[in-house]
Amino acid sequence: MRIIRFINEHSVPVLGALTDDGKVYPLPCADFMELVDQAEKEGTTPSDFIRSNIQSIKPLAAGLEDLQLLVPIVAPEVWAAGVTYERSRDARNYEATGGKLDAATFYDKVYDAVRPEIFFKSTAARTVGTGQPVYIRSDSNWQIPEPELGLVVNKEGKILGYTIGNDMSCRDIEGENPLYLPQAKIWKNSCSIGPAIRLVDTVEDPYDFQLTCRIYRNEEKVVEGTANTGQLKRKYDELVSYLVRDNEIFDGTVLLTGTCIVPPNDFTLQDGDRIEIEISGIGVLSNPVKRPSTHSVAV
Known part of the structure; x- marks a missing residue:
């Protein structure tokens, strides 16, 4: 499981999960550290947190090559x-x-x-x-x-x-x-x-x-x-x-x-x-x- 950031159709930076079969799912987190924190609050790993969140949603129609990628984390x-x-x-x-x-x-x-x-x-x-x-x-x-x-x-x-x-x-x-x-x-x-x-x-x-x-x-x-x-x-x-x-x-x-x-x-x-x-x-x-x-x- 990989984490990416990209610009969505509304020109807003969003976090996404990239599965090993190349599918991209938007995530309900603003950035990578929020994802980590949310998983920790639920007592689970980030990868398990992601799996539970993407079960009920469809992947993006666009592939990775079609997305405008950003740095995956804004490292201070x-x-x-x-x-x-x-x-x-x-x-x-x-x-x-x-x-x-x-x-x-x-x-x-x-x-x-x-x-x-x-x-x-x-x-x-x-x-x-x-x-x-x-x-x-x-x-x-x-x-x-x-x-x-x-x-x-x-x-x-x-x-x-x-x-x-x-x-x-x-x-x-x-x-x-x-x-x-x-x-x-x-x-x-x-x-x-x-x-x-x-x-x-x-x-x-x-x-x-x-x-x-x-x-x-x-x-x-x-x-x-x-x-x-x-x-x-x-x-x-x-x-x-x-x-x-x-x-x-x-x-x-x-x-x-x-x-x-x-x-x-x-x-x-x-x-x-x-x-x-x-x-x-x-x-x-x-x-x-x-x-x-x-x-x-x-x-």
């Missing part, structure tokens, strides 16, 4: 974990050392450390959904998507569901100096999530999600990579425990769990590209790449 904050896969560690080392792959760096240290890297990624205003453009920075020449599994959590850190995230990154800015990480990660439309949330109690093995990232240029596929969450070095509960440690988070926060798919080192995103990130059981997050025509420049 998006956080991210870094260097959680070996491939990510190697890529970060390449950036930091100028290609000297045998040179050890602080990325090796954090990969092997007890404490994971957790950093702030985005706010609701900077986060877009499937079909909406992600932006590239005007002051970077080496930019890539980072396809990641996202954890949707409540304020206590309980994992409620799984979604897809794109942690847009500037490899040259991060590689120049680790203190530049916020600028390498956070800017307008630098994060996308969606198209759905897979409810946690409907997932048999969360360490067996298959991830695929495809990048198209002029409708020709120029990059494709695959990974599996079984390659993660750390467990989800471990990452969440560090996020909430001495920290206040909010219901509906999303924590991205790191990437294992990195485009070739000579690749950078360009205006007009299209990024597709697919995760088994969740869907496909698709975003066109745009370079805004105007930028705010500090004087």
